[in-house]
Amino acid sequence: MAQRFSTRTVCVKVALDTAAAAALCATQVAFNQAASYCATVAWEQGIVNKNKLHHVVYGPTRVQFGLGAQLACCARDKAAEAVSAAKSNKSSTCPCFAADSSVRYDAHTYRLMSLDRVSLNTIRGRVIGQLVPGDFQRRTLSDPSWNIGGAELVRRQGVWYLHITQSQAASKPDEPRGVLGVDLGIVNIATDSDGTQYSGVQVRLVRDKCYQHRRRLQLANTRRSRWRLRQIANREHRFQKHVNHEVSKQLVGKASTARKALALEDLKHIRKRTDKTVRHGQRRTRSSWAFAQLRQFVAYKAVQAGVCMVYIDPRNTSRTCSACGHCEQANRQNQASFLCRRCGYRAHADANAAINISCVGAVNLPNVLRLSN
Ligand SMILES: [Zn+2]
Numbered sequence: 001m002a003q004r005f006s007t008r009t010v011c012v013k014v015a016l017d018t019a020a021a022a023a024l025c026a027t028q029v030a031f032n033q034a035a036s037y038c039a040t041v042a043w044e045q046g047i048v049n050k051n052k053l054h055h056v057v058y059g060p061t062r063v064q065f066g067l068g069a070q071l072a073c074c075a076r077d078k079a080a081e082a083v084s085a086a087k088s089n090k091s092s093t094c095p096c097f098a099a100d101s102s103v104r105y106d107a108h109t110y111r112l113m114s115l116d117r118v119s120l121n122t123i124r125g126r127v128i129g130q131l132v133p134g135d136f137q138r139r140t141l142s143d144p145s146w147n148i149g150g151a152e153l154v155r156r157q158g159v160w161y162l163h164i165t166q167s168q169a170a171s172k173p174d175e176p177r178g179v180l181g182v183d184l185g186i187v188n189i190a191t192d193s194d195g196t197q198y199s200g201v202q203v204r205l206v207r208d209k210c211y212q213h214r215r216r217l218q219l220a221n222t223r224r225s226r227w228r229l230r231q232i233a234n235r236e237h238r239f240q241k242h243v244n245h246e247v248s249k250q251l252v253g254k255a256s257t258a259r260k261a262l263a264l265e266d267l268k269h270i271r272k273r274t275d276k277t278v279r280h281g282q283r284r285t286r287s288s289w290a291f292a293q294l295r296q297f298v299a300y301k302a303v304q305a306g307v308c309m310v311y312i313d314p315r316n317t318s319r320t321c322s323a324c325g326h327c328e329q330a331n332r333q334n335q336a337s338f339l340c341r342r343c344g345y346r347a348h349a350d351a352n353a354a355i356n357i358s359c360v361g362a363v364n365l366p367n368v369l370r371l372s373n
Contacts, residue, residue, distance in 0.1 A: 038079035181358025191350035263361025265314035
């Protein structure tokens with residue numbers, strides 16, 4: 001069985017003197033030009049293997065862009081990964097990196113030192129920066145159960161940040177004793193098969209307020225209103241991320257305590273449903289909520305907690321009676337209520353769907369276990 005790892009990223013601000021900042025700016029430009037060059041070569045020659053790409057691009061990368069041996073390898077890796085991601089997404093354009101895109105660092109090109117200092121490779125030699133971690137970052141970075149991996153250096157509005165990756169061997173999933181089904185929705189972001197609902201009200205209030213505010217600013221369309229729009233967008237993203245972290249933490253915690261697997265609808269169907277069956281007015285709310293992000297958070301927290309995940313095709317889960325199995329569109333009276341036309345079973349529509357999802361999940365479970373062993 002392949003060892004599974006969970007990873008996490010810690011973002012820390014880096015303070016630099018003028019000379020070091022200038023060296024990093026120059027490195028950032030050269031690095032991304034080199035990465036774009038590597039991506040073009042990989043794309044045009046159809047190379048996805050990093051070693052093969054290395055033989056073709058290593059010489060030119062060092063000569064043309066002035067990168068040291070190790071940074072050249074990092075640029076190549078960044079390019080190779082972007083190209084294979086683009087290929088698997090069936091993209092028709094070759095990836096290209098902006099001059100202010102991130103710089104990748106690995107164990108050979110950066111080093112965390114005592115007193116919160118960090119040493120970084122640049123095209124002008126090594127520079128030393130001062131990390132400025134908050135309490136949370138300091139605790140996270142010094143946790144001995146996590147290994148320090150590579151990092152991405154980014155600059156946002158003139159401030160440098162290092163996104164440091166940490167990894168840890170994941171615990172092996174327990175043999176589940178049942179399945180907790182989760183229905184994702186507009187009014188309630190998530191409902192589980194025990195009938196517990198996760199947030200909704202607060203989220204909708206904030207989003208509607210933001211939406212109205214955005215509309216006004218879009219109509220104004222001045223320099224200042226465009227700036228405000230960007231601010232609002234950032235704030236909404238942070239809020240959404242916070243809620244998704246909370247909801248995913250609660251779901252995984254509950255499944256872990258009950259030693260149950262988690263069943264969620266698969267991503268393909270979330271998209272489909274957003275396109276077709278959601279009324280126009282609701283589409284904004286549904287498609288703009290990052291269900292993909294919520295799923296991703298649930299997935300990685302599940303790996304960390306050793307909780308098994310099952311993804312299911314959610315067709316009919318909202319119109320099938322979880323008591324007698326009768327499937328009919330009219331069973332679902334409206335957004336909130338479910339009433340079976342055959343047996344008269346009455347339930348909250350989301351909870352009924354979540355029970356169905358847990359049943360489908362339970363059927364699929366043996367396959368999942370076989371795959372992960
Ligand atoms: Zn029924």
